[in-house]
Amino acid sequence: MQVTDFYVSAPGKAILHGEHAVVHGKVALAVSLNLRTYLRLKATTSGKVCINLPNIDTFLSWDLSQLKQLRDEVQRLDAELVRRLREFIGVTNGNLDTCSMATLSFLYLYLSLFGSGELPSLTLTVWSELPTGAGLGSSAAYSVCLAAALLCASGAIPPPLKEWEHTARWCQEELELINSWAFQGEMIIHGNPSGVDNAVGTWGGMLRFLAGKIIPLSRVPLLRILLTNTKVPRSTKVLVAGVKDKINKFPSIMVPVLDSVDAISCTCEKVLSEMTCEPITGEHYNILEELIDINQHHLNVMGVGHPALDRLCQVTLAKGLHSKLTGAGGGGCGITLLRPETDSLIVQSTVQELKDCGFDCWETSIGGPGAQQHSAISVKEEILEILNHY
Ligand SMILES: Nc1ncnc2c1ncn2[C@@H]1O[C@H](COP(=O)(O)OP(=O)(O)O)[C@@H](O)[C@H]1O
Ligand SMILES: C[C@@](O)(CCOP(=O)(O)O)CC(=O)O
Ligand SMILES: [Mg+2]
Secondary structure: OOOOEEEEEEEEEEEEEOOOHHHHOOOEEEEEEEEEEEEEEEEOOOOEEEEEEHHHOEEEEEEHHHHHHHHHHOOOOOHHHHHHHHHHHOOOOOOOOHHHHHHHHHHHHHHHHOOOOOOOOEEEEEEEOOOOOOOOOHHHHHHHHHHHHHHHHHOOOOOOOOOOOOEEOOOHHHHHHHHHHHHHHHHHHHOOOOOHHHHHHHHEOEEEEEOOEEEEOOOOOOOEEEEEEOOOOOOHHHHHHHHHHHHHHOHHHHHHHHHHHHHHHHHHHHHHHHHHHOOOOHHHHHHHHHHHHHHHHHHHHOOOOOHHHHHHHHHHHOOOOEEEEOOOOOOOEEEEEEOOOOOHHHHHHHHHHHHHOOOEEEEEOEOOEOOEEEOHHHOOHHHHHHHHOO
């Protein structure tokens, strides 16, 4: 065990364009948010592994001897381990609930990363500022934190924080390792993830994602975005599977829709890059707004809309603002583009109307840093209190 007590965090994300299509090899544009998931890992001598996940009311512990027996029974650390772990935590049917998904991905990463040698006794606590299961990539931020913390604890990567620093990030190669293990965690939660969410959680900023290839977009204009959480619960795994069924059932109808979403992402990327090298005009924003509208229609065609998201689009359009769902849809969150000249009174009255619909709504800043290690002093006081409570 390399480290005894440390904190890591990873950001959530918003997908501007390309959700779902990205699972089928199309381009997505995604950006990190200023909302983060924090994890504290503490080495203990209790002979137990404990996880505290207060966001989802999950508090579990296992004796090391139980976990050691489980690990030694399993020869291959992939499908067989997942099958045995499902039995171990008592999941019998196909779809996992919130608690089982989080537990299974933790146990999978823990047993895989300590595949040989001693299993360490530890307590892990996670707290997120992100709503879970709402399209802002909470599963990926959770998986990135788990991967970073457990890779550090196993000695596979070093803790980057120097004594005098408040936050520190890993080097490129180490981030790639974190990202690849976070993807394994996402596989358990999503079934068939594209990898875009864990890439944003790992690297932060804005990026273009295509079939596993990640291109950071360094020259992007400052965008003002309103985030709305309809609070309608949904599961990414179920929605992604539904889109796949529709593509299989109607390939000649659905494939052109996916191609069109790909073209929307590429057009958006082009406009964003133009906005950084020439004076920003109203026409740039007109195009961005039209792309949002077209994509929202496509997402409805894919079957991932929801009446609450329609409501969001109607309320904002009545104020001259354009919205689309973000993430897996089926409820969860939407984004609304604010123009630079959008009056703060318009923003305020829109936020109020959306709140009156029962939604949470706030203007967000985008492009926060990717996975990082923290000194205790750099973790917000209220979050530190929760992490240190267990
Ligand atoms: N802070 C957290 N603590 C524990 N589990 C979490 C946390 N954040 C996310 N998860 C896991 O991720 C799941 C949500 O993932 P998902 O359906 O992909 O929605 P999203 O990624 O859009 O928030 C939760 O059901 C839970 O298993
Ligand atoms: C629908 C999808 O494109 C994004 C899902 O994001 P979220 O879990 O809803 O935050 C799936 C994926 O890319 O793996
Ligand atoms: Mg997710």
